Amino acid sequence: MIPVFSVAQVRTVEKAEISRRGSEELMKQAAAAVSDAAVQLLHGEPGKNIVGLIGPGNNGGDGLYALANLARQGHNATAVLLSEKSHAPALEELRTAGGTITTAADAPQAASGADLVIDAIYGLGYRPGAKLPTVPRGVPVLAMDVPSGLDAATGAADDAALPAVRTVTFGALKEGLLTGDGPLLTGELSLVTLDFDFSAQSPMAWLVDPEAAGQLLDEHRSWRDAARHKYQRGVLGLIAGSDRYPGAAQLTARAALNAGVGLLRSHMPDKVQAYMAASAPEAVPLGDQEVAEALSQSRRHLHGRGAKISAWAIGPGLDPSGQPSEVIGKVFSSRQPAVIDASGLEIVPAGPSEQPRVLTPHAKELRMLLRRAGITVTAQDIAEEPQKWTRWAALSYNAVVLLKGPTNYIVEPGGKTLVVCHTSPKLATAGSGDVLTGILGTLLSDSSLTGVQGTALVSNQRLLELTACAAVIHGEVGRVAAEDSTVCATRLIEVLPRVMARFGF
Numbered sequence: 001m002i003p004v005f006s007v008a009q010v011r012t013v014e015k016a017e018i019s020r021r022g023s024e025e026l027m028k029q030a031a032a033a034v035s036d037a038a039v040q041l042l043h044g045e046p047g048k049n050i051v052g053l054i055g056p057g058n059n060g061g062d063g064l065y066a067l068a069n070l071a072r073q074g075h076n077a078t079a080v081l082l083s084e085k086s087h088a089p090a091l092e093e094l095r096t097a098g099g100t101i102t103t104a105a106d107a108p109q110a111a112s113g114a115d116l117v118i119d120a121i122y123g124l125g126y127r128p129g130a131k132l133p134t135v136p137r138g139v140p141v142l143a144m145d146v147p148s149g150l151d152a153a154t155g156a157a158d159d160a161a162l163p164a165v166r167t168v169t170f171g172a173l174k175e176g177l178l179t180g181d182g183p184l185l186t187g188e189l190s191l192v193t194l195d196f197d198f199s200a201q202s203p204m205a206w207l208v209d210p211e212a213a214g215q216l217l218d219e220h221r222s223w224r225d226a227a228r229h230k231y232q233r234g235v236l237g238l239i240a241g242s243d244r245y246p247g248a249a250q251l252t253a254r255a256a257l258n259a260g261v262g263l264l265r266s267h268m269p270d271k272v273q274a275y276m277a278a279s280a281p282e283a284v285p286l287g288d289q290e291v292a293e294a295l296s297q298s299r300r301h302l303h304g305r306g307a308k309i310s311a312w313a314i315g316p317g318l319d320p321s322g323q324p325s326e327v328i329g330k331v332f333s334s335r336q337p338a339v340i341d342a343s344g345l346e347i348v349p350a351g352p353s354e355q356p357r358v359l360t361p362h363a364k365e366l367r368m369l370l371r372r373a374g375i376t377v378t379a380q381d382i383a384e385e386p387q388k389w390t391r392w393a394a395l396s397y398n399a400v401v402l403l404k405g406p407t408n409y410i411v412e413p414g415g416k417t418l419v420v421c422h423t424s425p426k427l428a429t430a431g432s433g434d435v436l437t438g439i440l441g442t443l444l445s446d447s448s449l450t451g452v453q454g455t456a457l458v459s460n461q462r463l464l465e466l467t468a469c470a471a472v473i474h475g476e477v478g479r480v481a482a483e484d485s486t487v488c489a490t491r492l493i494e495v496l497p498r499v500m501a502r503f504g505f
């Protein structure tokens with residue numbers, strides 16, 4: 001997991017590092033990382049046209065040093081100076097290295113002939129409202145530190161901001177890269193720490209990328225897992241579906257099965273159960289009486305026999321106008337972990353609860369959850385401070401809350417926040433959230449991953465981590481599905497087994 005800091009924290013540490021090592025040395029280190037990234041993006045091919053858009057401050061200085069490196073490696077490196085001011089020592093270095101230097105008037109022509117544009121106009125020092133040049137469609141942009149036009153503190157970007165295929169950021173991940181418009185502009189984001197010392201700062205959040213998710217999952221696995229039977233691997237109880245919305249339950253069920261759940265037991269109206277028999281024949285129906293039995297079984301230590309239900313997934317396709325059933329009430333007061341989504345969010349009780357819970361709202365559902373807990377916020381409030389309002393929901397429901405969207409915020413009541421940006425815009429398709437519920441339900445049902453046997457309660461920390469892992473897997477599924485086709489929820493389910501295998505399932 002990679003820590004995320006505010007711009008103010010980054011500026012504080014930068015100041016200390018500058019007085020320790022000098023800003024020129026730091027800029028050269030940053031530039032070296034970017035010239036390496038440029039070479040990578042150009043597949044190591046020689047003699048390419050690389051154009052740097054250069055701003056007035058240190059970000060521009062970084063860009064000039066990077067161009068100088070690339071000129072020395074034999075590329076045609078051109079700096080377009082967009083301001084009258086530019087970093088003098090770096091400009092001199094580019095001249096000496098044989099680079100070309102032009103001014104703003106030449107920007108359109110230079111950019112149209114470029115194999116790669118390096119965006120070194122503005123970084124941390126950006127103030128909204130600058131006039132920014134355009135880059136022709138199809139020319140890849142490599143951003144230095146922060147894409148120009150993006151406010152690294154808030155994640156708000158100007159319409160004219162420059163979307164990058166890759167951003168190499170320096171020192172630390174800044175919050176604005178991961179929130180609001182940030183993830184839409186950065187492209188692939190990589191961090192060069194420059195050995196900055198952040199030990200005196202508390203991170204605002206932690207980024208979970210696929211590598212971190214793989215490590216988190218592996219930490220909890222054991223070679224003994226190979227001996228488990230299906231009950232020991234995990235039994236997911238799915239409470240979902242209604243005559244009004246029969247499809248969502250099938251999507252969650254098929255996602256859980258394709259995610260590799262040990263056993264799926266489905267509690268739903270008869271008509272929906274009949275569809276289930278056709279679309280997910282592996283699922284075993286679960287009647288009211290069997291729910292009661294499964295709940296009482298869970299109150300005993302089972303000493304390796306495996307639970308009758310080890311986790312619940314509640315909500316996809318439930319009819320919000322129907323009364324919450326007595327069964328759901330009992331499940332809400334059980335000790336097995338539960339993921340609660342969609343209409344389940346309209347009935348989950350606020351206030352303290354013993355059951356370890358993950359709530360998975362999108363922004364509108366988060367507003368509804370907060371309103372039910374007596375907190376009134378606007379959509380704008382949530383867009384501006386997603387982490388804060390997700391935390392309020394986590395506190396109000398004593399649950400881990402995953403706020404879904406292009407950036408996923410996962411917050412536990414104590415405030416620890418994980419962020420997942422490994423997504424695809426094509427995940428914005430009906431039923432995609434139902435698939436996530438199936439994936440997360442499967443992870444929560446796996447006793448090796450939760451570390452829970454018998455009556456013990458899974459910790460919020462573990463729920464937090466597993467929720468982030470599910471979001472990363474879901475994001476990867478979206479990316480794989482989108483590689484060569486359009487995406488619908490069924491398509492996500494089709495590629496899910498391949499992605500699960502990559503994560504060791």
Ligand SMILES: NC(=O)C1=CN([C@@H]2O[C@H](COP(=O)(O)OP(=O)(O)OC[C@H]3O[C@@H](n4cnc5c(N)ncnc54)[C@H](OP(=O)(O)O)[C@@H]3O)[C@@H](O)[C@H]2O)[C@@H](O)CC1
Pocket residue numbers: 014015017018023026027028030055056057058059060062121122123124125126127128129130131144145146170
């Ligand atoms: N410090 C370090 O250790 C390291 C820092 N590094 C690098 O430094 C970068 C930060 O550099 P920076 O502070 O010079 O700010 P930067 O983003 O280059 O530009 C600010 C300039 O643009 C101007 N400006 C802004 N908005 C504007 C607008 N709308 N319209 C017009 N003008 C506007 C603003 O003007 P002013 O506010 O003074 O009027 C200011 O002059 C950081 O992102 C990283 O790349 C690395 O080398 C690693 C080590």
Ligand SMILES: Nc1ncnc2c1ncn2[C@@H]1O[C@H](COP(=O)(O)OP(=O)(O)O)[C@@H](O)[C@H]1O
Pocket residue numbers: 342362404405406407408423424425426427428429430431432433434435436474
């Ligand atoms: N623009 C986007 N970029 C990336 N992921 C998105 C985007 N829009 C939605 N998603 C993801 O798609 C899923 C949609 O879930 P949800 O809103 O519950 O849809 P549904 O109720 O139709 O299943 C969530 O996991 C969300 O994070």
